[in-house]
Amino acid sequence: xxxxxxxxxxxRGSAEDADALLDAFLVAHAxxxxxxxxxxxxxxxxxxxxxxxxxxxxxxxxxxAIFAGATADTACGRAVVGVNVELAEDRELEPA
Numbered sequence: 001x002x003x004x005x006x007x008x009x010x011x012r013g014s015a016e017d018a019d020a021l022l023d024a025f026l027v028a029h030a031x032x033x034x035x036x037x038x039x040x041x042x043x044x045x046x047x048x049x050x051x052x053x054x055x056x057x058x059x060x061x062x063x064x065a066i067f068a069g070a071t072a073d074t075a076c077g078r079a080v081v082g083v084n085v086e087l088a089e090d091r092e093l094e095p096a
Contacts, residue, residue, distance in 0.1 A: 001087060003051050005063030008082035011038060011045040018045045020074055025049065028070040044081060050088060059085045 018036050025034035025047060032049035051066065053059035063085060
């Protein structure tokens with residue numbers, strides 16, 4: 001099953017970190033279709049990507065491993081402030 005993982009990070013500081021995070025994901029896991037967004041009011045940034053897993057627990061673990069691998073060689077030392085895992089088919093798409 002396909003799951004969507006969103007990891008929310010503290011985003012106080014340089015706006016260039018969001019670009020660096022997306023670049024790192026595209027190099028390491030472009031197949032996960034990563035998307036990075038920023039919420040300047042809340043001082044957070046999100047990275048959202050897809051994983052294949054048998055259940056939500058496995059999706060969480062795979063998402064954590066993908067995130068750790070993608071960010072291992074970056075200067076993205078931001079605190080994780082939230083994690084969300086949901087079935088892709090249950091996710092409502094929002095218009096751009």
